[in-house]
Amino acid sequence: MKLAVAVLSSILLACSVTIANPIDPSETTDVETITSTVIPSETTDVEASTLPTPNPNGIGLDSLDPLSDSIKELLKEYQRKHVSLEEQVKKCELLKSQYKDQQTMVKHAKRKLHVSKHKSLRDGGNRKHGNEIWDNMRDIKTQEAKLADLKKSYKDCKSKYSIFTAGLDHIKMLLVDYVFGESWDLESLDQQSSLITTHPSVNTYLEQLSVEYQKLLDQISNERQQHKELSDRERFKQLIEQQQRKEPSNQQQPKDS
Template structure:
């Protein structure tokens, strides 16, 4: 990760209330033999999740959407990283071709130099163009990595809010992941999260205990995710960018000059 991102990472992690704790609990974490302490007086306890209070539903819905955005962002960063690696290889290859042609020009006679000067200028122009695209993708990679860090911290704060609501405050940071898993493993919570579709969802389905008027509101037509500018910008693939569309042309150019 680049220096700028590393500095911002340390600042964000220092501000986080739950440093050294993973954002998404490991699937191998066992919840069968829990030694968690009983909730204190200001927590609703695990039994309080049976009817799933509205405040818990709200936090779970936010968590589900944020986790969906996090997954999409991870895939986006992987795609950008792939483009970055590919452009990095193209830059290296084109730099070698420039060096080879420069050697030929320096060692050749006048007629040879005159015949290849134009090719050298074209190759240098292609290299400068590739440098520009390479720099843009590098910036995209840094921004994407920073967005991942921000989403991780936001997910962490939601975890803390849920744990404090159920187990009370002050919460035990060492037990945060285990307590969070206890919440997610609760049958009512698990069933509720299954009704959520992540970041693309217009909302999780309300529990059966809600009022009829609330059920009617939840059934009201929701705007299509495709109509949301925010969603389309977050999930857009960098593969459709002009930088990637010229990849084949650059490879073709390198192949042409390699025959010199």
């Protein structure tokens, strides 16, 4: 009971962080939608799925071959959350890299402004340098706005990562409780869950789910890329048509004789 309370507390803590720092749905829908589509579960809530009557001593590792339907449901949910966590890590790493690159862009823009001001002072306030200063100031404002957006996205990404981590820990708790019973503590969660996921029959089943996920993930990625390319072509066509409508006719009207 204390273990369940501890895990639940970690989930609530992660959720509270997200509420304080709302996440843009467009930044989080992909991972959850893809994983729930690729690795569907018969129930949306593992606790609500049909599980055997809890055994205080657990079923034991020897009972994992063959896998029962109940343990398969838990493993599906484990794999779904595990993949979600991995995808979130990739997203956060990308945002972190983009944030660092944008910091460099801001520094570069500020250096350009410094050089322009120096040239203006040297040349006695030349108007050309004044225009450069104005352009550089606008560029700094633009780059700093991008930096602020990336900082927020990265912060939100880490908050979402905390939620995924807590969710995965909760599934680990259910697995360990099901296999080993109640004779373990929170500190041994990773060790005990590893004994389950590395069991030959469990490992084989998780690999099957992983292959299935990867195939569908590639299919979804290809479909999105095709859709993006089609959208880009349509957008380019619209821009060309708009430009053509703006251009004055080159045909001259005949003069009256």
